[in-house]
Amino acid sequence: METTKYIWLNGKMVNWEDAKINVITHALHYGSAAFEGIRAYKTDKGPGIFRLEEHIDRLFYSADALAMKLPYTKQELMDATCQVVAQNNVESCYIRPIVFYGYGAMGVSVANAPIDVCIACWPWGAYMPHEMVDVKIVNHRRLSPHAFKADAKIAGHYINSIMASLELKGTHYHEGILLDEQGYIAEGPGENVFFVKNGKLITPKLGNILAGITRRTVITLANDMGIEVEEKQILPNEAYEADEAFYSGTAVEICPIHSIDDHIIGNGKFDGISKTIKEAYNKAITMKNPKHQDWVTLCSDSKASKSESAI
Numbered sequence: 001m002e003t004t005k006y007i008w009l010n011g012k013m014v015n016w017e018d019a020k021i022n023v024i025t026h027a028l029h030y031g032s033a034a035f036e037g038i039r040a041y042k043t044d045k046g047p048g049i050f051r052l053e054e055h056i057d058r059l060f061y062s063a064d065a066l067a068m069k070l071p072y073t074k075q076e077l078m079d080a081t082c083q084v085v086a087q088n089n090v091e092s093c094y095i096r097p098i099v100f101y102g103y104g105a106m107g108v109s110v111a112n113a114p115i116d117v118c119i120a121c122w123p124w125g126a127y128m129p130h131e132m133v134d135v136k137i138v139n140h141r142r143l144s145p146h147a148f149k150a151d152a153k154i155a156g157h158y159i160n161s162i163m164a165s166l167e168l169k170g171t172h173y174h175e176g177i178l179l180d181e182q183g184y185i186a187e188g189p190g191e192n193v194f195f196v197k198n199g200k201l202i203t204p205k206l207g208n209i210l211a212g213i214t215r216r217t218v219i220t221l222a223n224d225m226g227i228e229v230e231e232k233q234i235l236p237n238e239a240y241e242a243d244e245a246f247y248s249g250t251a252v253e254i255c256p257i258h259s260i261d262d263h264i265i266g267n268g269k270f271d272g273i274s275k276t277i278k279e280a281y282n283k284a285i286t287m288k289n290p291k292h293q294d295w296v297t298l299c300s301d302s303k304a305s306k307s308e309s310a311i
């Protein structure tokens, strides 16, 4: 992977290679970390972070699900994120804030474990190297909301996504879809999923899925354009018969689906509503949608990004 120069770690900017933790860190053993995936895009006014506030809000929600009281405010973490992007001098990048139970206490209890906070960024191009993807409904099921808050972004949850992706290794499928415990479509290992039927966008309702910020963005953009959106339970057969389908997510952005379980979706081409949504999304992330300029936080506007004091 490509790296950058600095990582923000517990309030200080440190060199990338010095951002180290002990191997007896609690989160390494038990997955007790909450994290975010954010992107910054090149805009006419320098790098702009897409939906920063929503991501930091979700980070606090996930941390709260882990009973973790973060030692920083939301504003401090937003400023630190801007600082990381600005001081690494990148035009666009992927940003990974992570908060975790650290080194100092072992055993499942976190009562005596310290909390560490880290924000890194690095250049990261297209997550899916294909214009359209072939998808399989995998055997692994989405974590049950009865087991834990399914809409918190917790490191330990991702074992499920990792195993779902491993199911496809060596096959012609590019990505998976997980069903929920009742057998309805849930989401991809790192993406939400949308279908188009008779001019309407359909997506799994909240409850068993990560409440994707891109998903929310797509719904707002569709509403703006007068495209009807329905959030509901979707069975695999309904998915096979969709006119179009696509994934949404910060990493994957808008990624059209060519086939599911070898059923070609619609005419098998990337056009129609999926294309309209992707075009609208591309405008929004680069501040070219006048109605939603506030979705982008310009790093140059941040006071923290101008400060050298943390280095």
Ligand SMILES: Cc1ncc(COP(=O)(O)O)c(C=O)c1O
Pocket (backbone or CB within 6 Å): 037, 161, 187, 188, 189, 190, 191, 192, 209, 210, 211, 212, 213, 214, 215, 248, 249, 250, 251
């Ligand atoms: C399991 C899962 N679902 C959905 C998403 C999409 O969420 P977002 O649009 O907030 O990136 C992600 C990515 O974070 C994810 O990991």
